[in-house]
Amino acid sequence: xxxxxxxxxxxxxxxxxxxxxxxxxxxxxxxxxxxxxxxxxxxxxxxxxxxxxxxxxxxxxxxxxxxxxxxxxxxxxxxxxxxxxxxxxxxxxxxxxxxxxxxxxxxxxxxxxxxxxxxxxxxxxxxxxxxxxxxxxxxxxxxxxxxxxxxxxxxxxxxxxxxxxxxxxxxxxxxxxxxxxxxxxxxxxxxxxxxxxxxxxxxxxxxxxxxxxxxxxxxxxxxxxxxxxxxxxxxxxxxxxxxxxxxxxxxxxxxxxxxxxxxxxxxxxxxxxxxxxxxxxxxxxxxxxxxxxxxxxxxxxxxxxxxxxxxxxxxxxxxxxxxxxxxxxxxxxxxxxxxxxxxxxxxxxxxxx
Ligand code: ATP
Numbered sequence: 001x002x003x004x005x006x007x008x009x010x011x012x013x014x015x016x017x018x019x020x021x022x023x024x025x026x027x028x029x030x031x032x033x034x035x036x037x038x039x040x041x042x043x044x045x046x047x048x049x050x051x052x053x054x055x056x057x058x059x060x061x062x063x064x065x066x067x068x069x070x071x072x073x074x075x076x077x078x079x080x081x082x083x084x085x086x087x088x089x090x091x092x093x094x095x096x097x098x099x100x101x102x103x104x105x106x107x108x109x110x111x112x113x114x115x116x117x118x119x120x121x122x123x124x125x126x127x128x129x130x131x132x133x134x135x136x137x138x139x140x141x142x143x144x145x146x147x148x149x150x151x152x153x154x155x156x157x158x159x160x161x162x163x164x165x166x167x168x169x170x171x172x173x174x175x176x177x178x179x180x181x182x183x184x185x186x187x188x189x190x191x192x193x194x195x196x197x198x199x200x201x202x203x204x205x206x207x208x209x210x211x212x213x214x215x216x217x218x219x220x221x222x223x224x225x226x227x228x229x230x231x232x233x234x235x236x237x238x239x240x241x242x243x244x245x246x247x248x249x250x251x252x253x254x255x256x257x258x259x260x261x262x263x264x265x266x267x268x269x270x271x272x273x274x275x276x277x278x279x280x281x282x283x284x285x286x287x288x289x290x291x292x293x294x295x296x297x298x299x300x301x302x303x304x305x306x307x308x309x310x311x312x313x314x315x316x317x318x319x320x321x322x323x324x325x326x327x328x329x330x331x332x333x334x335x336x337x338x339x340x341x342x343x344x345x346x347x348x349x350x351x352x353x
Pocket of ligand 1: 013038044045
């Protein structure tokens with residue numbers, strides 16, 4: 001398998017560390033998203049993979065072959081940049097054929113291959129348009145077709161949707177994912193948008209401050225975050241700071257049961273996370289971790305409501321799915337909140353971002 005493997009890859013700019021030491025394997029044919037907040041090192045990592053940035057340490061191999069010092073133009077990697085970097089003086093098909101022509105492909109064959117690629121990205125009717133006469137989504141498709149023209153081994157995209165409006169962005173995420181699956185090409189996408197990563201990726205690499213925090217499929221990252229940073233960055237979470245006491249967590253005046261029991265030593269400072277949709281407002285009597293709460297705000301979002309509550313362990317937001325018999329909630333109402341033990345995830349406090 002032509003897996004792309006990074007071993008201890010890092011980059012320093014002077015004394016500043018942009019990427020610490022990344023160990024990652026990108027499996028052949030998968031789509032991986034590098035996800036993290038601004039400045040966490042995503043682009044630097046992608047540029048090192050592309051050969052546009054020299055690593056300060058570590059090794060990159062493709063199918064077992066060391067490519068760490070191979071110049072970018074010898075890597076056969078296709079790249080789409082944030083601003084698409086298209087040639088405004090060329091038309092659509094010339095933009096796509098350009099890379100082939102300079103690689104020595106005969107003009108007629110380059111035109112024929114450009115034609116097929118424009119079919120693939122559904123831009124054939126626009127083949128003779130100038131770049132300035134295209135919409136954002138069409139420009140992005142030209143950039144994708146151009147990057148695919150040389151039949152790259154690896155496809156790299158840096159924030160490919162950032163120039164598009166929200167609706168088009170969502171459509172293009174699906175389109176790009178379907179195209180990638182059809183071609184079976186190993187693809188790495190840089191994004192700071194978790195929905196984008198979850199829509200497209202087989203594997204998400206969550207980064208923060210130059211480090212890889214967690215690697216896994218979207219569902220694992222969401223349901224089993226490795227630490228408080230990931231729980232906070234992916235999806236929404238309520239956080240409470242507490243101290244471990246006999247397998248429970250003491251938060252303010254309460255001991256909350258957690259499942260599995262907290263494995264930290266008594267007295268350890270921990271941070272407890274609870275997804276808004278996993279907290280309950282039902283009325284079953286037997287529930288553990290039942291807390292009196294007062295409603296401070298109700299946000300009606302259509303299919304769900306966010307109920308903001310004040311409790312003696314702090315504020316919490318509960319996401320309540322609105323069924324046929326939607327319960328009325330009013331600001332000022334007293335209500336029982338239940339935090340099921342299995343809905344609470346306990347992280348060591350020092351991992352908190
Ligand atoms: P964004 O989402 O804002 O593009 P990013 O996660 O892609 O951010 P990088 O662009 O990889 O982050 O930058 C990582 C760190 O390295 C940042 O602190 C940045 O300021 C620094 N950095 C990036 N390029 C250079 C450079 N050429 N010289 C010095 N520092 C750099």
